[in-house]
Amino acid sequence: MTARSDGLQRFLLGLVGIGLFLGMWQVIGVYRLAGLTWPPLTDVLVFVADPSKRTLFARAITASFIAVVTGYGIGVIAGIALAMLGRVATVLKPGLDRLIAVIHAIPLVALAPLFMVAANRDSTPASIAALGVFYMIYVATTSGLNAASAAHRDVFTALGASPVTRFLRLELPAALPDIVSGMKLAIPVAFIGAIVGEWFGASRGLGLLMVSAMQNFQIPLLWSAVLIVTASSLALFGLMSLVERLTYGRYQ
Template identity: 60%
Template structure:
C-alpha cells in the first residue's frame, strides 16, 4: 500500500503526538509536577517489565482477559441472537428494544450486587462485560439487519427464498458491516465491564490490582495495571478496526 503525502504527514504527526504524550508523562514524573503519585513513564515500564513481576501480571491478565473474552463472546452471541429474533418476529421488537435499553441504562454499580447474588463474585466482571457487549451488538445488528436493500429483498422474494435462506444469504451479509462496527465499539465496552465488575469484588484480575494498589499507595503498580488494561483494549480495538475495514470493503 502506497501512502500519499498528506497521509504520510498525518502518520508522522500522529506518531509525534504519541511521543510528545509519553515525553510529557516522563517529564511530569521527573520534575514531580503532579506530586508523588505521578510516576515517570520509564519507572512504570521498568516496573511492568521486571521479570520478578511476570507471574503477578500474568495471573492478573489471565484472569481479566479470560473474563473479557468470555463476556465478549457471550454478549456477542446473545446480542446477535436477540437482534435476529426481533427481526424475524417483528411484533416482539418493541418489547426487546425496550428491555435491552432498560438493561443498558442500569448502571453497572447497580447490576453488580445482583450478579454477585445470582452468579458469583468471580464471574461478575464477565457478566457486566456480557451486558455491555450485548447492548452494543444488539443495536448494531438490529440496524444492520434493516439495511438489506429493497431490490435485493424483491429479488429473494421472486426467487422464492424461505425466511431462513433470506436471513443467511441476504440479511446477515448485508448486516455484517454494521455488526463488525458494533464489534469494534464493543471491545472497550467489554474491558470497562470486566474491570468494573472486578472492582466490585473479584479476588483476581487487573481491576482488583488497580483498586488494591490505589488503596495501598503502590503507585507504579497502579499505573502499570491501568497501562496494561488500556494498551490491551487499544490493541484489540485496532485489530477490530482492521477487520472492519476489510468487511466494509467487501460487503458494502
C-alpha cells in the same frame, strides 16, 4: 497515490501524537509537575518489566483476560442471536427492544453489587462485560439487519426468495459491516465491564490489583495495571478496526 500518501501522513501524524503524549507523561513525571502520584513513564515500564513482579502480573492479566474474552464472547453471541430472533419472530421485537433498553438504562456499576451477591463473585467481571457487550451488539445487529437497500429487497422479491433465503443471502451479509463495527466498539466496553466487575471484589484480576494498589498507595503498581489494561484494550480495538476496514471493503 494521493490516497496512499494521505494515509501515510495520517499514520505519521498519529505516531507524532502518541510520541508527544508519552513524552509529556515522562516530563510531568520526571519534574513532579503533578505531584508524587504521577511517576515518569520509564519508572512504570521498569516496574512492569521487573522479573519479580512477573507472576503477580501474569496471574492478574490471565484472570482479567479470561473475564474479557468470556464476557465478550457471550455478549456477541447473545446480541446477534437475540437480534436475529427479533427479526424472525417479529411479534417479539417491540417487547425485546423495550426490555433491552430498560436493562441498558440501569448503570452497569449499579448492577455489579447485585451480581456479586446473586452469582459467583468470580463470574461477576465476565457477566458485567457480557451485559455491556450484548447491548452494543444487539443494537448494531438490529440496525444492520435493516441495512439492505430497497433495490436489493426488490430483486429478492422478484426472484421469489423465501424468507429464509432472503435472510441468509441478503439481510445477514448486508448486516455484517454494522455487526463488525459494533464488535469493534464493544471491545472497550468488555474491558470496562470486566475491570468494574473486579473492583467489586473478584479474587484476582487487574481491577483488583488497581483497587489494592490504590488503597495501599503503591503508585507504580497502580499505573502499571492501568497501562496494561489500556494497552490491551487499544491493541484489540486496533485489530478490530482492521477487520472492520476489510469488511467494509468487501460488503459495501
